[in-house]
Amino acid sequence: MNLKKRTGVLLVNVGTPDSPEVPDVRKYLREFLSDPRVIDISAVGRFLLLNFIILPFRTKKSSHAYKMIWKKEGSPLLIHGKILAENVGKILGDQYEVEFCMRYQNPSIEFAIQKLIQKNIDEIIVFPLFPQYSSAATGSVFEKVGKICNSKWNIPKLKYITYFYNDKRFLESFYEIAKPQINHFRADFVLFSYHGLPERHVKKSDTSSLQNHCLTKNNCCESIQVENKYCYRAQCYETTRSLVKLLQLTDDNHMTSFQSRLGRDPWIKPYTDLILPDLVSKGAKRIAVMCPAFVADCLETLEEIQMRAKEQWLSLGGEDLVLVTSLNSHAKWSETVADIIREA
Numbered sequence: 001m002n003l004k005k006r007t008g009v010l011l012v013n014v015g016t017p018d019s020p021e022v023p024d025v026r027k028y029l030r031e032f033l034s035d036p037r038v039i040d041i042s043a044v045g046r047f048l049l050l051n052f053i054i055l056p057f058r059t060k061k062s063s064h065a066y067k068m069i070w071k072k073e074g075s076p077l078l079i080h081g082k083i084l085a086e087n088v089g090k091i092l093g094d095q096y097e098v099e100f101c102m103r104y105q106n107p108s109i110e111f112a113i114q115k116l117i118q119k120n121i122d123e124i125i126v127f128p129l130f131p132q133y134s135s136a137a138t139g140s141v142f143e144k145v146g147k148i149c150n151s152k153w154n155i156p157k158l159k160y161i162t163y164f165y166n167d168k169r170f171l172e173s174f175y176e177i178a179k180p181q182i183n184h185f186r187a188d189f190v191l192f193s194y195h196g197l198p199e200r201h202v203k204k205s206d207t208s209s210l211q212n213h214c215l216t217k218n219n220c221c222e223s224i225q226v227e228n229k230y231c232y233r234a235q236c237y238e239t240t241r242s243l244v245k246l247l248q249l250t251d252d253n254h255m256t257s258f259q260s261r262l263g264r265d266p267w268i269k270p271y272t273d274l275i276l277p278d279l280v281s282k283g284a285k286r287i288a289v290m291c292p293a294f295v296a297d298c299l300e301t302l303e304e305i306q307m308r309a310k311e312q313w314l315s316l317g318g319e320d321l322v323l324v325t326s327l328n329s330h331a332k333w334s335e336t337v338a339d340i341i342r343e344a
């Protein structure tokens with residue numbers, strides 16, 4: 001009998017539709033936006049918002065956007081994730097089983113866990129591929145994995161990687177991949193554009209007893225403290241500060257902003273599309289956009305930044321805009337993921 005300990009690894013990203021066609025995009029959006037950690041209002045409110053506002057108005061628009069970025073092999077987010085998992089599996093060797101899966105749609109978390117259990121693993125390391133913690137993304141992955149595993153007869157041991165925005169190896173991977181692109185483009189300004197979140201989510205992550213830290217003071221994200229250690233916005237600003245140091249940028253040639261808003265609630269500010277005009281009027285001409293909330297290029301980087309933000313920048317009179325491509329399945333990033341897993 002072979003009782004050598006074997007570890008399962010779940011690399012999890014948010015999800016993508018099975019195809020860019022309207023029915024698959026609708027199915028994906030329905031699953032994504034029915035999650036109470038994503039749209040955190042009453043069940044009735046969520047049902048009405050989803051069925052009478054979001055799905056009728058957004059599905060066709062999103063399907064069109066997905067068609068613009070879709071590759072022969074499928075969705076970029078899925079392609080990068082699968083190659084990353086393959087690389088990490090090879091680096092870690094046969095003591096580990098590495099599976100890539102998605103919180104919404106396919107390959108599902110359920111399917112990946114089943115595969116790991118069949119391979120007789122002793123514990124599972126859950127690694128959501130989100131550098132900064134948010135209840136909407138990271139929390140939702142943990143909740144789903146927990147529910148699935150807890151329903152098993154033999155419950156596997158779970159370990160969670162909650163965030164890695166402050167991991168030196170993650171930052172260095174981003175730096176090494178970004179630096180030559182920024183230089184080659186001859187950027188005069190670097191914009192750090194992160195996925196946005198409703199302000200309400202950030203306020204709920206405040207750990208101070210009266211919840212009077214996050215978004216109640218102007219400088220609430222200036223440093224990481226006990227009160228904001230789970231604050232997504234604070235972790236994004238800290239990521240920027242670390243990358244700014246590595247890239248040797250100054251206060252005048254970089255900025256942080258938040259993209260991908262949905263709905264009418266206030267989202268964390270400043271908004272990427274609204275600050276581009278300010279940057280043009282302040283004299284920026286060649287802008288490189290880094291998106292360090294995404295470890296792989298996806299709809300939000302390829303369509304929203306590389307296509308739409310670039311078009312906006314050019315129409316505002318800017319000279320050029322480049323998307324700094326993400327970590328994807330780079331060798332350095334694959335090594336980093338393997339290292340973080342070994343350490344866990």
Ligand SMILES: C=CC1=C(C)c2cc3[nH]c(cc4nc(cc5[nH]c(cc1n2)c(C)c5CCC(=O)O)C(CCC(=O)O)=C4C)c(C)c3C=C
Nearest residue numbers: 014015016017038062077130134136137195262298299300
């Ligand atoms: C209320 C809505 C949303 C919240 C909150 C949210 C948080 C959030 N999302 C990501 C990462 C990704 N999101 C992606 C796409 C996407 N996100 C939303 C909505 C919310 N996200 C929607 C409706 C979509 C689908 C596309 C669209 O219609 O705009 C993606 C890309 C997926 C792909 O297939 O390429 C990623 C990645 C994080 C990390 C996050 C919390 C911080």
Ligand SMILES: [Fe+2]
Nearest residue numbers: 014195260300
């Ligand atoms: Fe999102």
Ligand SMILES: [Fe+2]
Nearest residue numbers: 214215220221
């Ligand atoms: Fe804050």
